[in-house]
Amino acid sequence: MKVLITGFDPFGGEKINPAYEAVKRLPDEIENSEIIKIEIPTVFKKSYQKLEENIKIHNPDIVICIGQAGGRFEITPERVAINIDDARIKDNEGNQPIDQKIFEDGDSAYFSTLPIKAMVKEIKLQNIPASISNTAGTFVCNHIMYSLLYLINKKYPNIKGGFIHVPFINEQIIDKRNTPYMNLNDIIIGLTSAVKAAIKYKDDIKTIGGKLH
Amino acid sequence: MKVLITGFDPFGGEKINPAYEAVKRLPDEIENSEIIKIEIPTVFKKSYQKLEENIKIHNPDIVICIGQAGGRFEITPERVAINIDDARIKDNEGNQPIDQKIFEDGDSAYFSTLPIKAMVKEIKLQNIPASISNTAGTFVCNHIMYSLLYLINKKYPNIKGGFIHVPFINEQIIDKRNTPYMNLNDIIIGLTSAVKAAIKYKDDIKTIGGKLH
Amino acid sequence: MKVLITGFDPFGGEKINPAYEAVKRLPDEIENSEIIKIEIPTVFKKSYQKLEENIKIHNPDIVICIGQAGGRFEITPERVAINIDDARIKDNEGNQPIDQKIFEDGDSAYFSTLPIKAMVKEIKLQNIPASISNTAGTFVCNHIMYSLLYLINKKYPNIKGGFIHVPFINEQIIDKRNTPYMNLNDIIIGLTSAVKAAIKYKDDIKTIGGKLH
Amino acid sequence: MKVLITGFDPFGGEKINPAYEAVKRLPDEIENSEIIKIEIPTVFKKSYQKLEENIKIHNPDIVICIGQAGGRFEITPERVAINIDDARIKDNEGNQPIDQKIFEDGDSAYFSTLPIKAMVKEIKLQNIPASISNTAGTFVCNHIMYSLLYLINKKYPNIKGGFIHVPFINEQIIDKRNTPYMNLNDIIIGLTSAVKAAIKYKDDIKTIGGKLH
Numbered sequence: 001m002k003v004l005i006t007g008f009d010p011f012g013g014e015k016i017n018p019a020y021e022a023v024k025r026l027p028d029e030i031e032n033s034e035i036i037k038i039e040i041p042t043v044f045k046k047s048y049q050k051l052e053e054n055i056k057i058h059n060p061d062i063v064i065c066i067g068q069a070g071g072r073f074e075i076t077p078e079r080v081a082i083n084i085d086d087a088r089i090k091d092n093e094g095n096q097p098i099d100q101k102i103f104e105d106g107d108s109a110y111f112s113t114l115p116i117k118a119m120v121k122e123i124k125l126q127n128i129p130a131s132i133s134n135t136a137g138t139f140v141c142n143h144i145m146y147s148l149l150y151l152i153n154k155k156y157p158n159i160k161g162g163f164i165h166v167p168f169i170n171e172q173i174i175d176k177r178n179t180p181y182m183n184l185n186d187i188i189i190g191l192t193s194a195v196k197a198a199i200k201y202k203d204d205i206k207t208i209g210g211k212l213h
Numbered sequence: 214m215k216v217l218i219t220g221f222d223p224f225g226g227e228k229i230n231p232a233y234e235a236v237k238r239l240p241d242e243i244e245n246s247e248i249i250k251i252e253i254p255t256v257f258k259k260s261y262q263k264l265e266e267n268i269k270i271h272n273p274d275i276v277i278c279i280g281q282a283g284g285r286f287e288i289t290p291e292r293v294a295i296n297i298d299d300a301r302i303k304d305n306e307g308n309q310p311i312d313q314k315i316f317e318d319g320d321s322a323y324f325s326t327l328p329i330k331a332m333v334k335e336i337k338l339q340n341i342p343a344s345i346s347n348t349a350g351t352f353v354c355n356h357i358m359y360s361l362l363y364l365i366n367k368k369y370p371n372i373k374g375g376f377i378h379v380p381f382i383n384e385q386i387i388d389k390r391n392t393p394y395m396n397l398n399d400i401i402i403g404l405t406s407a408v409k410a411a412i413k414y415k416d417d418i419k420t421i422g423g424k425l426h
Numbered sequence: 427m428k429v430l431i432t433g434f435d436p437f438g439g440e441k442i443n444p445a446y447e448a449v450k451r452l453p454d455e456i457e458n459s460e461i462i463k464i465e466i467p468t469v470f471k472k473s474y475q476k477l478e479e480n481i482k483i484h485n486p487d488i489v490i491c492i493g494q495a496g497g498r499f500e501i502t503p504e505r506v507a508i509n510i511d512d513a514r515i516k517d518n519e520g521n522q523p524i525d526q527k528i529f530e531d532g533d534s535a536y537f538s539t540l541p542i543k544a545m546v547k548e549i550k551l552q553n554i555p556a557s558i559s560n561t562a563g564t565f566v567c568n569h570i571m572y573s574l575l576y577l578i579n580k581k582y583p584n585i586k587g588g589f590i591h592v593p594f595i596n597e598q599i600i601d602k603r604n605t606p607y608m609n610l611n612d613i614i615i616g617l618t619s620a621v622k623a624a625i626k627y628k629d630d631i632k633t634i635g636g637k638l639h
Numbered sequence: 640m641k642v643l644i645t646g647f648d649p650f651g652g653e654k655i656n657p658a659y660e661a662v663k664r665l666p667d668e669i670e671n672s673e674i675i676k677i678e679i680p681t682v683f684k685k686s687y688q689k690l691e692e693n694i695k696i697h698n699p700d701i702v703i704c705i706g707q708a709g710g711r712f713e714i715t716p717e718r719v720a721i722n723i724d725d726a727r728i729k730d731n732e733g734n735q736p737i738d739q740k741i742f743e744d745g746d747s748a749y750f751s752t753l754p755i756k757a758m759v760k761e762i763k764l765q766n767i768p769a770s771i772s773n774t775a776g777t778f779v780c781n782h783i784m785y786s787l788l789y790l791i792n793k794k795y796p797n798i799k800g801g802f803i804h805v806p807f808i809n810e811q812i813i814d815k816r817n818t819p820y821m822n823l824n825d826i827i828i829g830l831t832s833a834v835k836a837a838i839k840y841k842d843d844i845k846t847i848g849g850k851l852h
Contacts, residue, residue, distance in 0.1 A: 012425070069426040073817050080295050082322060082347070086423030098419050099330075109295060109322035117312075127809040131816070134295070135348035138423035165426055170766040170825070177770070178712050183822040186809070206311050210299030210351035212225070213282040213378055286604050340596040344603070383553040383612070390557070391499050396609040399596070438851070495852040508719050508748060508773070512849030524845050525756075535721060535748030543738075560721070561774035564849035591852055632737050636725030636777035638651070639708040639804055 069165035110149030112162030282378035323362030325375030536575030538588030749788030751801030
């Protein structure tokens with residue numbers, strides 16, 4: 001199998017993005033599958049174009065996009081992406097869409113086709129905090145997740161795909177008080193476990209993992 | 214105009230539900246519109262049945278369902294409901310669906326048709342903290358919001374509808390340490406403002422209000 | 427009895443200080459005791475001078491100083507003040523002492539002589555969150571509490587005195603995300619209850635109220 | 640030089656105590672100084688007796704006690720210990736003193752004689768979050784810190800001593816939601832840096848590090 005993993009470049013005033021910092025340090029092979037790692041820009045539309053280019057080049061079986069969720073404590077596989085761009089800040093090229101559909105002909109939302117509960121389970125087995133998130137926000141992270149699942153739905157039905165958010169890492173919070181973060185090495189271990197689960201589980205496991213709100 | 218507002222009964226070990234505590238204390242008239250208030254059970258399916266019964270009886274122009282989001286600091290109009298029941302705890306009749314579709318023939322998600330950004334703006338004008346939430350969870354709150362919007366989509370196209378989460382109130386957190394809450398009176402003021410906005414604004418305002426994740 | 431209550435003026439970029447906002451709205455009489463309310467400057471030494479002036483003028487039986495603790499969820503009577511000024515930011519006249527003793531001839535710390543556990547109990551009976559704090563910080567709040575208790579210890583042994591921290595109020599956090607705050611009216615109710623307890627209880631009650639750290 | 644470092648055994652329902660987990664993994668030598676590591680019981684008085692026994696046996700130049708502060712994000716050298724035991728829960732032998740002095744003839748408080756600001760600086764240079772805390776609570780952590788400084792003050796004037804709190808580690812929070820923690824390896828790196836600073840700095844550095852409250 002072939003797994004394509006993307007990480008965003010830094011945005012929102014941060015000097016690094018823990019997503020790509022972790023992605024580029026992942027092993028080149030997990031569970032006998034080749035891991036292809038690319039950085040994508042934190043830019044509406046362009047991120048999607050770069051993603052599709054790489055899907056065409058590499059023809060992967062699985063695509064997992066990784067993004068930063070500053071303020072979260074856990075590694076959070078996302079359950080669903082929604083058909084809306086609503087940017088609280090400008091992206092890295094100055095775009096700030098407000099309440100716009102991502103694709104006019106897309107569904108209102110797409111669910112991740114990755115085994116998200118199996119991924120959470122595998123990550124936690126390594127003593128790394130994880131849970132399923134039910135919102136990827138309305139910025140470029142949701143945008144790329146939605147775009148990926150739209151592509152899968154419309155053109156690449158054999159690919160399994162989804163998105164995982166990771167917390168800040170140490171150097172990002174060293175001068176912020178009381179801010180959740182995760183050691184970069186823990187993120188790498190966690191993502192490796194998540195990829196393993198994505199490769200091993202054809203169907204997701206049926207286990208408790210919802211949220212009250 | 215006629216506005217139907219629902220609040221859930223207590224669940225998850227709580228003795229009260231701030232949603233219905235606030236709903237039952239709302240004025241009987243807001244912006245010259247009649248306000249009809251009902252309590253619905255925190256039970257999958259039954260909550261939806263009771264909701265539709267009341268829609269049939271009262272024939273409202275607007276339906277707003279209110280639920281408790283323990284742990285949130287703000288009043289949060291929800292943007293979207295997703296087609297999934299995934300219960301972390303049992304509902305009030307012991308049901309605990311895991312990863313089940315709410316309606317087989319429903320869309321993957323429905324967006325609120327209320328003017329959610331105008332609602333946030335009106336609430337904040339009263340110095341009550343508010344923001345848009347992009348997840349109503351996967352328990353009965355998301356269930357009722359999804360069901361309401363499904364009903365509107367399939368059978369009641371003239372109704373505008375959506376969901377608002379409210380924080381814990383004082384008596385719920387008095388013996389929990391460092392837990393966000395909101396004074397009940399502030400919730401009532403906030404919901405009244407939200408209803409006002411729902412009545413006054415035919416279309417939502419275009420303003421920043423998204424979230425990064 | 428006569429009770430002197432002080433509240434600080436705004437500092438640290440805030441436009442108001444919830445301490446004095448609440449203090450000036452307290453009743454003029456509580457439990458048949460006269461309540462004298464004064465504003466003091468958020469300035470090292472000057473706050474202390476203004477406090478002693480008012481002690482001389484009013485000859486109170488009880489002195490309670492009130493300050494803002496942005497980030498706390500509860501009303502927190504302070505247990506102890508320590509003999510150190512260590513300012514993270516400049517005070518309102520530009521002073522920023524680092525690791526300096528407040529009084530060379532003072533004890534390393536003074537404990538509040540108010541019935542702090544009875545105060546917490548009375549506040550919570552009103553459904554207002556409260557707990558004992560074991561640190562008043564190292565800025566002007568600790569400075570005035572230490573100075574008050576030093577004065578009591580050296581010159582006014584018949585006065586009972588101490589300090590209470592209060593959270594931000596609504597207007598301070600309306601544009602900050604996920605920040606604890608308390609409704610001003612709740613603060614007023616809470617402080618009134620605390621003053622009642624200070625008047626009624628000659629000795630503190632013996633009840634659980636410590637912290638692990 | 641010789642450095643004696645203590646860590647508590649587990650308490651409060653936890654299966655491990657990150658304090659001793661980290662202490663026992665510290666290097667045997669730091670900056671050419673011998674590091675002696677002992678576990679002490681989370682028990683009032685007994686912890687102090689075991690501490691003094693070890694001071695007599697090892698005759699250290701520096702004593703640093705380490706304890707768990709569940710809920711904190713950072714490694715926190717403590718500034719001060721206060722003369723009070725006020726237990727929120729029972730200690731490991733069932734003792735639960737309420738508002739009792741630790742030593743009748745002790746000062747109201749003792750300040751750490753370690754270079755706490757230099758320690759924070761050295762820890763943060765390793766990208767490990769740290770800050771000075773102004774309260775060690777009123778349970779066994781404050782008890783042992785106070786007892787240590789009392790001993791130094793009364794009988795061992797040549798010893799420098801103090802206390803450091805460390806966060807939960809991964810396995811303690813894996814089934815708690817949104818709870819701060821620190822990777823054990825980061826704690827070990829942080830404590831090693833703190834010990835280095837304690838050995839290298841005869842006097843503390845003069846730098847900003849106070850708290851508003």
